Amino acid sequence: MAVYTHVPAEEMAELLARYGVGALRSFKGIAEGVENSNYLVEAEGARFILTLYEKRVDAGDLPFFLALLDHLADRGLPVPRALKDKDGVQIQTIAGRPACLIEFLEGVSLSHPTPAQARATGEALGRMHGALADFAPERPNTLGLAGWHDLAGRCGTAVDEIAPDFSKRIADELAWLDARWPADLPHSVIHADLFPDNVLMLGDRVTGMIDFYFACSEIRAWDVAVTHSAWAFSSDGRDFDVGVGKALLEGYQAAHPLTDAERAALPVLARGSALRFTLTRTWDWLNTPADALVTRKDPLAFLRRLDFYAQHPECFSA
């Protein structure tokens, strides 16, 4: 459950009044998510998501994220906009935190995607990359290769409490990636966290892509690798689903073909993705406050993916 910040009912009602969307009917904290506090808010006749931005979101980045949402929604992608209040303000302060009232999109996030659903997601990701070709703002990726080194250093040897020799494994993998990380692939703004819980679907149709708060300027194909590592495995990382992985790539290629160089780099990019989520989950595992209403995610589920990608680089072959 991700609710770090409690919003008093009076403050919620006052907030809605600023938008003129009808009186507050009810609101409740949303169980999913780990980064921010999210509430489902019901006004008379409409639903919204209220997001309060927490530790990993820098308030200075919010204009970038909101411009990105508007850009994609303007181009017909199923992406929710942050609403403007009666004074045209998008970013509010609620319970002492920066916050936005966001359009509610229908759909559910999947626990066990089928190949058809993975194909639709790959295609939506490709359409997103196509739509971002003329998006000018940039945001550096603080969770790129340099950021992984930094995070690994901050985790130190405390990670060996999670698994034996874990710190050595991380150091070895960083060295492997340092030697191979591609320097000259196309860059653009990417989502960088398109996990199944950040895609809303009805049947085989993508109805929402949400949670752009890791979006950044990066190697574009890294987004494909991130999405592959998130979708093509059982959640514990023990089982690779060949059909889902293949369908995801086919859907992407149909909307936004990969260059030969991008395709050749996928095995390395995927190891980078697996390490990135291993590290952030490890950090959270060691540092999540005991009283936070949040379910920590298992770092070893991504270490297993890392092992798989290291042993099966051929999984990206056509």
Ligand SMILES: Nc1ncnc2c1ncn2[C@@H]1O[C@H](COP(=O)(O)OP(=O)(O)O)[C@@H](O)[C@H]1O
């Ligand atoms: N625009 C939206 N429309 C409908 N549901 C949403 C929307 N945004 C978030 N949610 C719901 O809130 C949950 C948590 O949102 P998310 O942005 O993933 O949080 P976090 O940033 O904490 O990971 C999602 O899994 C989804 O159920």
Ligand SMILES: N[C@@H](CCOP(=O)(O)O)C(=O)O
């Ligand atoms: N997707 C990441 C964590 C970020 O959480 P999200 O709820 O914002 O997607 C992971 O699974 O480690």
